[in-house]
Amino acid sequence: MPFITQLKRLRLPTALRHGKEGVSRGDGPYTVHFITPEGEKIDVKATEGDTMLDLAQRYDIELECACEGSLACSTCHVICEQEYYDKMEEPTDEENDMLDLAFGLTDTSRLGCQITMNKDLDGLTVKMPSATRNMRVDGSKPTHH
């Protein structure tokens, strides 16, 4: 069927493939702990300068990135621990503008595409907020609508 074969040849943007060029899974001196919306903990290695988006792409973690890290959406929203949040550079106005639109914003929220790894952030935990409100999946009772 021509449909599939032709589609497979569609060009995907480089940014979407594996995150940063030339870095493989397991590379790097640092550790980052991701907590998925379902509560699963995923520990990954990170190199200097990796963003959370780079890591998510390298390790197939389902952190969304609708605008591909161009500060035009809030889909890569993550929640950090206070201790680590304080070690990061202040978010820019542009990042805050997008965070304002994030679902479940907290005082230690950041955009994953704007957190850049360095020595100080080694051991960082980032929690991906549970964005969907469908409580039926985990068995609790619906409370709205």
Place this chain on the structure above:
Amino acid sequence: MLSSNAMRAFSTAIRGRPLHVAVIGSGPAGFYTAHRVLKDIPDVKIDMFESLPVPHGLVRFGVAPDHPEVKNVMNKFDEVATDDRFTFLGNVHVGGKDLPLSALKSNYDAIVFSYGASEDRRLIVPGEDLQNVYSARSFVGWYNGLPNHRELMPDLDSTDTAVIIGQGNVALDIARMLLSPIDVLRKTDVTDYALEALSKSRIKHVHVVGRRGPLQAAFTAKELREQMKLPGVRFSTDVQLLQSEIANGAEYLNKSRPLKRLMSILEKEIGSPNMLSGDKSWTLDFLRSPSRIIPDSTNNNVAAIEYELNRLDGPAESRRAIGTGQFVTQDCGLILRSIGYKSIAMEGIPFDESSGRVPNKYGKVLDGENEVPGLYTAGWLKRGPTGVIATTMNDAYETADTLAADFVAGKPFLNEVDGVGQKTGSQGLLQLFKDNKIRPISYVDWKLIEKMEFEAGQKIGKPREKFGRVEDMLAVLSTEDLKTSM
């Protein structure tokens, strides 16, 4: 997403064949729902129906031309389309006599309605149908290449003043389009005919009008900042009202970070050079409800708009506008109403006219209190026409998870409603397509159309030059392409 444990338990109702899901509408709600359903349910076939030959809904036809980074999400949609369980059927209108919804019901197990909000709310004042009074939706559609509004041809060179009713991001998008330097717009994917009209535009003053006060403005920080940065454009507003509302609402603002930050952007402008000089201007007008649109001497064109002045009543978080009985008029030659979009009903599904939504619980369509087997909704049709792409993404994922949970729980789908056990999806529609001369456009066809758009854009330094007419989109595809597209 569902846990892998949950996925091991399969629906008892549908076994040994894929679950056939139809998605109606190819905007962000449709694509994000499809993406999540593909992840949640391994043995699924999704057919996405779109009445235009081209996909992506408001990402293509709504997002402002000078916001290309927002459109990066189309790469995500392309990725969804590469899944071999997914089929795009563009140029296929569902709900008409050629392809009634009933035809879909008998060929699919589940249908997701994500066709958005195609109408706009009207002011309902005298003079609304005069020339050069448009809905924001049609104006945005015009500059973004929506075929329906290709021929709008607004007159931008007979007046220097435009009025936009409404204070959301669509209103600011339009204000920005009207006041941006034309050379900035030339580098965007704004359509050539709109660029031509905008390059001849004499509009220098744009009023963005709301019936309540600053705290009720619906636009967001990014768009407001962009508006403040337009070169040579003076900002003006009722500074006294702004200051008193911010002071009175201090407690409320402390509870709402986004609103507090938004107000601080406005506050920072007070007394700044931005409010003192500039040949062009944009004005945030508050406390005004349009009461009448006044024609010029020919009785055809708009000459002015009359407002009733309001005062504010009630606490900061729920201010109401109360008419004062005083009226003012504003001369203008172009009026755009931007007070919200509205979904329209499709025959065969429940619809709540007053809220303009399909009644639902977590995306499952409701008929009164009862869930309707196999029917789901996502996006603006589900929750009303508000929010950014991230909002629609979350909302679409909720719908997809509901569908998947129903599947795992063995809840009835359409197959159990009509007793047609063997569903085949679009395979079962081929004869109907043939009989009614429906020519579906595949995603590969779309990529061919898009390739031509890229190439046409490249020649003139634009990211793409959109085809503004359906026939031009279809003309890209040879008869041969169309034959193999299914």
